[in-house]
Amino acid sequence: MDDDLPPPSYRSATEYPIQEEQTSAIIRTASYHREDFCRSVIWFSPREHVGIRSSMAESFQRTAEAGLGSLNRLPLELLHDVLLRLDTQSLFNFRQTNLRSRQVLHSMKQYRIVISHGLNLLCALLRTRLAVTVSLFDFYYALCTKLCTTCGEFGGFMSLLAWNRCCFVCLQNAPECQVKTLASVRKQFNMTKAEAVRLESFKTLPGIYSMEESAYRSRVTVVSAHQAAISSRQQRLHASAQVPPANGGRNQKLNFMASCALPYYDGRTGKVEHGISCAGCQLAFEKGITHSRGERWAVMARDKVYARDDYLGHFRWCEQAQLLWRTSADGKREPPELPELARRGGYFSMIGECCH
Secondary structure (H helix, E strand, C coil): CCCCCCCCCCECCCCCCCCHHHHHHHHHHHEECCHHHHHCCECCCHHHHHHHHHHHHCCCCCCCCCCCHHHHHCCHHHHHHHHHCCEHHHHHHHHCCCHHHHHHHHCCHHHHHHHHHCHHHHHHHHHHCCHHHCEHHHHHHHHCCCECCCCCCECCEEECCCCEEECHHHHHHCHHHCEEEHHHHHHHHCCCHHHHHCCCEEECCCEEECCCCEEECCCCEEEEHHHHHHHCHHHHHCCCCCCCCCCCHHHHHHHHHCEEECCEECCCCCCEECCEEEHHHHHHHHHCCHHHHCHHHHHHHHHCCECHHHHHHHHCCEHHHHHHHHCCCCCCCCCCCCCHHHHHCCCCCCCCCCCC
16 A cells, blocks of 8 residues: 555545536635744744835835945846845845835745745845855745655745755654754864865854744854865765764754745746645544554644645645534535534644744
């Protein structure tokens, strides 16, 4: 049996025939977005974006009196190409120059998409001062990347220091996503101060992190443990030196403090996906059905995040998801057995309140 399919104890006997016109209603009824996953990393309340989004997304509707100096000589297409390769901090500074610079930047599709769908991550880059390391092209390309670079599942997060798309599992466990304090890395690899300075680093932001909702008020300088291992003198001198294993316990929380949720933007259709989980698998977990393959498998099935099409493929064989759909009057009412976790969007006790 395919490992992606539910176990026989709750796999439907036959494949459910989905009609095209039912897909949106099925997703709305039998799936949900894990808000708690997004809140466990760097996150800003939508209230913080109210005054920013419109200003960042729109240029003033009046004629620009000042130009761009020598940049006026460039054709608009070439100027766009230059701006696309500019780091986001410099891009932000350029936007502040005058009305004309703002108009030019706002005429770029890539910029408008980043502001519309990546404002949380942009704020994270600016506040951690990592914006100088990421170009507009890098940002837009990340938005248009769908899958985790490590495992190939839906990647709803960005690891800031690695600048990689990652899923929630790899965010915690993949070697490329491991983050440690600069002090601990210097000690581990016996690095000199000069060597440590060459590592990309930033100071963490105060906030609530990880699924344990741990509050952090002090800031600490962190680096990529993976990059440190590769560039360290110990790594160069000893070919057998290994990249450190995944952080455990308290140290693993640093991975959350160096990541941010990012939706997927389909450049072909213009649609955006944040990732969805199966409410049926949560129901099966609560009923104890999925535990036949062990609690670890049950938790992984419950916590798995799907892209839209992948979820519909899962739904065809998930009996409990089909139960929710059948008892919803074709999506016209809430299923009687809809789990509270699905209704709330996760476990966080402070959903909608915590921010960084």
